[in-house]
């Protein structure tokens with residue numbers, strides 16, 4: 001870790017402290033925690049310095065994301081949303097829009113990404129939310145579900161149809177016609193502030209379409225998801241690190257049948273596989289971040305691979321950690337209990353395990 | 369902001385020969401299939417939108433351009449002609465700059 005990352009990491013460790021369990025049980029992050037991270041630019045550390053952001057590399061952001069993920073997957077989810085929103089703006093916005101929005105996202109305003117709908121999950125070509133030009137303004141109508149970080153978001157980035165093409169629309173939370181309803185009791189990342197967001201004939205200035213809109217829906221989604229995937233993948237590395245720490249410590253301290261748990265071979269195998277899972281996930285994420293930082297075309301596939309491998313490893317690793325801790329980890333709020341629930345959702349978001357498999361198979365078929 | 373004239377995509381040969389030749393080499397190396405400059409890359413049995421992202425990254429790195437905003441349309445990457453035309457247009461410094 002370089003110095004800036006190490007300093008930020010210890011600041012987050014101090015900020016989260018031992019409160020992640022409490023936030024998980026309450027299903028909510030304290031507003032000041034999100035605001036503090038936002039104001040420090042730590043929710044989206046890759047925002048370039050020319051826009052007032054930290055300007056970190058993908059590799060540094062990844063290490064930081066893993067650290068946050070090892071403490072609290074809900075905070076890490078909020079980071080993923082903010083980073084994805086910032087990346088979408090950086091890629092899609094015109095220069096004036098980028099100069100207006102990115103400094104805000106680098107210093108305190110928070111954003112959430114609203115793509116999914118009741119009938120459009122894996123298949124985003126089925127979105128029905130529509131934005132239309134109406135005189136010199138825009139009208140947005142539709143309903144989005146599972147919007148992470150909606151609880152605290154000042155802005156929503158909404159995927160919508162615009163004529164034959166698509167658009168990402170920037171919507172202030174306070175615009176008339178925007179209604180945010182918290183989703184109760186998600187399986188994991190419980191404090192990440194998921195909500196359903198409705199847009200009823202929301203009237204917006206013409207400049208609210210990123211880059212004037214009219215892009216293809218699939219390219220818009222792929223663009224945003226590329227950042228989301230690498231962020232989730234590093235978050236899974238964090239989940240695995242928390243599991244290695246908890247399982248390793250417990251297996252050394254707890255005795256049964258006259259010796260430490262870790263000295264029973266079947267338990268030792270769990271530890272070996274858990275550590276292997278953490279290492280594999282770390283390497284595949286490092287590779288994806290290197291591709292990102294080098295501007296390599298392999299980036300796109302490497303990102304899907306990192307997300308796919310890390311989420312699968314996190315699910316298996318978290319299950320092994322719960323097994324090693326047994327009743328000691330079998331309570332809501334415990335790091336391995338959270339890891340177990342949080343990891344499973346990582347196989348669903350930003351392209352499910354099956355969707356990643358299809359993309360990776362496509363990659364193989366297009367090459368060989 | 370881009371103007372509506374930016375949206376017009378040439379249906380005929382576009383861009384410099386050198387760019388076209390380089391793109392054909394890239395496509396052939398990447399897909400191990402021969403392509404022509406007017407072939408529709410995304411027609412059925414063709415390439416995915418994930419591959420379109422790869423093309424974006426390749427064009428940006430190879431030609432030192434930034435493909436942002438409205439230019440990020442699948443239509444701009446549908447054929448080698450269109451990509452070469454896009455490269456030509458973005459290599460001309462845009463009025464006001466493109467923020468890079």
Ligand SMILES: Cc1cc2nc3c(=O)[nH]c(=O)nc-3n(C[C@H](O)[C@H](O)[C@H](O)COP(=O)(O)OP(=O)(O)OC[C@H]3O[C@@H](n4cnc5c(N)ncnc54)[C@H](O)[C@@H]3O)c2cc1C
Pocket residue numbers: 081113114115116117120121122123145146147148149186188189194345348349350351352353354355358
């Ligand atoms: C914790 C969490 C946070 C989220 N945050 C956000 C957010 O911030 N913004 C947002 O827009 N959305 C968000 N989502 C929604 C998420 O993007 C979707 O859940 C995801 O895209 C999957 O869609 P779905 O749940 O409708 O499942 P479906 O698309 O209905 O899929 C159901 C199952 O079928 C499989 N499947 C579907 N199609 C195929 C196929 N062609 N081949 C093989 N298998 C297939 C899937 O892999 C899955 O296993 C979040 C979801 C969760 C759980």
